[in-house]
Amino acid sequence: MRHVLITGSAGFLGSHLVLHHVAKGDRVYGVDNYSSSKPLAQHHRKIIKESGDKYLFSVADISNPEFPRLFKEIPLDIVYNFACPASPPRYQSIPVETTMTCVAGTRNVLSVARYKTVVVHASTSEVYGDPNVSPQPESYRGCVNPYGPRSCYDEGKRAAEALCYDYRNKHGIDARLVRIFNTYGPHMDLEDGRVVTNFIAQAMRGSPLTVYGDGSQTRSFCYVDDLIRGITALAELPENPGTPINVGNPNEFTIKQLALKVQSIFGSQLDNRPLPVDDPLQRCPDISLAKKILGWEPRVSLDEGLPRTIEYFKDMQSTL
Amino acid sequence: MRHVLITGSAGFLGSHLVLHHVAKGDRVYGVDNYSSSKPLAQHHRKIIKESGDKYLFSVADISNPEFPRLFKEIPLDIVYNFACPASPPRYQSIPVETTMTCVAGTRNVLSVARYKTVVVHASTSEVYGDPNVSPQPESYRGCVNPYGPRSCYDEGKRAAEALCYDYRNKHGIDARLVRIFNTYGPHMDLEDGRVVTNFIAQAMRGSPLTVYGDGSQTRSFCYVDDLIRGITALAELPENPGTPINVGNPNEFTIKQLALKVQSIFGSQLDNRPLPVDDPLQRCPDISLAKKILGWEPRVSLDEGLPRTIEYFKDMQSTL
Numbered sequence: 001m002r003h004v005l006i007t008g009s010a011g012f013l014g015s016h017l018v019l020h021h022v023a024k025g026d027r028v029y030g031v032d033n034y035s036s037s038k039p040l041a042q043h044h045r046k047i048i049k050e051s052g053d054k055y056l057f058s059v060a061d062i063s064n065p066e067f068p069r070l071f072k073e074i075p076l077d078i079v080y081n082f083a084c085p086a087s088p089p090r091y092q093s094i095p096v097e098t099t100m101t102c103v104a105g106t107r108n109v110l111s112v113a114r115y116k117t118v119v120v121h122a123s124t125s126e127v128y129g130d131p132n133v134s135p136q137p138e139s140y141r142g143c144v145n146p147y148g149p150r151s152c153y154d155e156g157k158r159a160a161e162a163l164c165y166d167y168r169n170k171h172g173i174d175a176r177l178v179r180i181f182n183t184y185g186p187h188m189d190l191e192d193g194r195v196v197t198n199f200i201a202q203a204m205r206g207s208p209l210t211v212y213g214d215g216s217q218t219r220s221f222c223y224v225d226d227l228i229r230g231i232t233a234l235a236e237l238p239e240n241p242g243t244p245i246n247v248g249n250p251n252e253f254t255i256k257q258l259a260l261k262v263q264s265i266f267g268s269q270l271d272n273r274p275l276p277v278d279d280p281l282q283r284c285p286d287i288s289l290a291k292k293i294l295g296w297e298p299r300v301s302l303d304e305g306l307p308r309t310i311e312y313f314k315d316m317q318s319t320l
Numbered sequence: 321m322r323h324v325l326i327t328g329s330a331g332f333l334g335s336h337l338v339l340h341h342v343a344k345g346d347r348v349y350g351v352d353n354y355s356s357s358k359p360l361a362q363h364h365r366k367i368i369k370e371s372g373d374k375y376l377f378s379v380a381d382i383s384n385p386e387f388p389r390l391f392k393e394i395p396l397d398i399v400y401n402f403a404c405p406a407s408p409p410r411y412q413s414i415p416v417e418t419t420m421t422c423v424a425g426t427r428n429v430l431s432v433a434r435y436k437t438v439v440v441h442a443s444t445s446e447v448y449g450d451p452n453v454s455p456q457p458e459s460y461r462g463c464v465n466p467y468g469p470r471s472c473y474d475e476g477k478r479a480a481e482a483l484c485y486d487y488r489n490k491h492g493i494d495a496r497l498v499r500i501f502n503t504y505g506p507h508m509d510l511e512d513g514r515v516v517t518n519f520i521a522q523a524m525r526g527s528p529l530t531v532y533g534d535g536s537q538t539r540s541f542c543y544v545d546d547l548i549r550g551i552t553a554l555a556e557l558p559e560n561p562g563t564p565i566n567v568g569n570p571n572e573f574t575i576k577q578l579a580l581k582v583q584s585i586f587g588s589q590l591d592n593r594p595l596p597v598d599d600p601l602q603r604c605p606d607i608s609l610a611k612k613i614l615g616w617e618p619r620v621s622l623d624e625g626l627p628r629t630i631e632y633f634k635d636m637q638s639t640l
Contacts, residue, residue, distance in 0.1 A: 065385050095486035096427065099479055103423040107416065127466055141463045144478075146447055147497065147564055149489075151482035158464075159419055159479040162471035166415035169469075177467065244467055 002026040003076050007062050007109055008083030010037045010044045013122065013180070015187045016228045017080050018047055022054045029074065033061040035094060035101070036085035036192065042316055043187045062105035063097070071112040078235050079119045081109045084157075086124070088150060088276070089193035095152035102156025103163065110167045110175060118174050120235045121164050123244055125181040125283050126154045135286040138179065138244050149277055161244060174240050178231050181248025181285045185224030185305060186312040195255060196221065196306075200313055203266035213275035215256030220284045222249035223305035226298040233294040241293050248285035249298040261306055322346040323396050327382050327429055328403030330357045330364045333442065333500070335507045336548045337400050338367055342374045349394065353381040355414060355421070356405035356512065362636055363507045382425035383417070391432040398555050399439045401429045404477075406444070408470060408596070409513035415472035422476025423483070430487045430495060438494050440555045441484050443564060445501040445603050446474045455606040458499065458564050469597055481564060494560050498551050501568025501605045505544030505625060506632035515575060516541065516626075520633055523586035533595035535576030540604045542569035543625030546618040553614040561613050568605035569618040581626055 004021045008014040009030025021028045028051070037044070039059075048057055060067060062083050084101045085091040091098040106121060113119050128136045129144030136142075144154045164175040184196040191201065199209045230247035259270055290296045324341045328334040329350025341348045348371070357364070368377055380387060382403050404421045405411040411418040426441060433439050448456045449464030456462075464474045484495040504516040511521065519529045550567035579590055610616045620628075 095490055096483060099483055100427060103479060107420060141465055143461045145461055146478040146481040147485045152486050155479040155482040158466040159423060159475040161466040162475040163416060163419055165467045166472050170415055
């Protein structure tokens, strides 16, 4: 039986990783400090209940200097470091804590790894900032403002990559980096302020869909099942690839196109607002490395994934 | 009497800041963990001896969670956060500690500031990485590799800028950022692996001067007295400028030209070696903002500052 630690296990991606490894028969340890997820979120309560002793959850903050003590004695096979608020309104409400979670937290998590532990750290397309190259390959160095309202997250995540580099190259820890692009699907927080959930939440309560700027900024949207398949493939890879790997869906849509898809399901109105500071105008993964190294590419189109996601939220609402 | 805290006070720039504020009649508190300076460095022993009770030095690590307790009760007027190894061989020998000094250390230092404390944080031209814009204005977002041998320092310093932004904009702390370009002069560590000291150290022991690549990469070299004048002007500014400010000398020289100047004084040979990974090929400050906001520009040319620096090291050697 393998021992798997997942930080941020109550969150959107963390909870899917829990399900994946519980289904595989692994012993899963999860921690979360609920900084950006609800303590009693329906999906997480359900996972805890149905997993029995295959999933041991505790409330903990990875940036606490005492954190490493919790897991020092457990022979961990895989560690997923997925703890961090990831939506701008959430991380901007606790910016210093966000930077510390990225940096002190990642250092603490790396410090519980042993020689044979694989650590998969959740990096992000935000390390590319507002890119002037598209799609973004892993070698692109990004266009990030170090002194602005998004810096706490973007620069924290960049510094966390540096820590992974040094834990691998200086301390011999098998740290692996996945740069995650926009993802959507079940277990998202409807109130986290990201575009897919914003639209669904607004549509479900009959409000107009808020489109920032003229809606011509593009995003690529990856369905969560595809993403988890890519991340777990990285964790199971026999060798450390020695490079960060983009995982995301390269099919670009404008925000306007996404709004129109949601509109076509719910019949919502659109509401245009000014573009926020430092909001990236374009973001699209170059997934050549993921294809080559992980044999991975996304399979679920937005036209399949979006209705599945909406179905999930309707079910949730009806069981409240 | 003002209370001034200087972190990294045993180091090159920190020690000059101590001298500046002791001369002004301020009460200066200094800390250093000697991670990149010698405990018994001649210049620091001399400063401690000559400053009497105007300079209270203690050995401390700013990244230690207990650090803030040391200064919580002191009504600090100015804090200079200058603690961090800054030369590649030094920070690459302790990369994780370097990132933690930049991030956890800066957070700890910011946390001792009160409402009226001015905090001047030492950022660096390294936030621009290997720039594709020259000279670099403060608005340039840089070209930094987040996953490489220089990332621990470059990304740590970028994340520290983000912390300064959030302590100012979220917590109301008067944090100010100076982006320091290459500086040289007395109190440098002859063994810190930077080009000016490398050349002087090699010349003084009669070795050939090591030139990496073809020596056509440029640097701008600022004499330390000029730099300290710029940094203290930022500290004394009545209002927070709300932007990082470059301080450095925009007169560019190639490494080859610098080597030839040292050669002309010592008659040394040159020795060409391959260029290290991620070594920036160009680095030159746009100092328009420093001129406008601080009324500052450098006054000491390389032809004046280089002989003064060499004179200092010769004196040091003769008094050993």
